[in-house]
């Protein structure tokens with residue numbers, strides 16, 4: 424039925440795995456002010472504090488308790504079994520999609536598991552914590568790596584590739600994303616403009632001004648496996664009800 428699918432995932436899908444993420448309501452992320460830990464200015468002011476913050480997030484991700492949930496696993500299954508094109512775009516900086524098995528994945532806000540050379544922009548996998556010992560191998564003298572995280576005031580990663588995928592997709596699904604942070608909040612408009620079906624999966628009630636054609640309210644870990652089942656069976660989303668989902 425569908426030939427090209429774009430999936431956007433946000434904080435909601437990670438939250439169901441027990442990860443706390445930035446909440447824009449209070450401007451805090453794990454009790455830290457956003458301007459201190461998620462802006463280039465905050466990093467320039469106090470790089471050690473910012474490194475410590477991301478090290479704590481890195482440790483939380485590797486504490487053995489945080490695991491991909493059924494929604495992450497269902498998207499990995501979709502990648503393996505779907506005959507058409509699929510691109511998963513995530514706003515999350517954790518590696519839960521990768522751990523579930525996703526490979527065709529774009530981290531538009533960067534990755535917690537990587538550091539980046541500030542000069543060449545080359546990225547390096549971090550096998551342990553950040554610190555002054557973490558330097559690039561691309562420059563002489565070696566540069567201190569910065570977190571490979573897109574901060575406020577910086578350009579998201581891969582926008583050209585995302586734009587191209589949205590221009591040609593016939594299904595766009597947004598999962599667990601607030602729909603308030605641009606440019607991601609505008610992806611649905613592009614998909615609608617090109618005639619794609621647009622589907623939203625969210626724990627909180629959909630904004631009544633939402634641009635999505637179809638809204639599903641409930642847990643991603645319950646809804647997404649059913650959506651993937653329908654797509655792989657060649658069914659059109661919305662024709663059959665899903666359990667655990669309020670169609671709002």
Ligand SMILES: [Zn+2]
Pocket residue numbers: 540541542543545559560561562565566
């Ligand atoms: Zn370098």
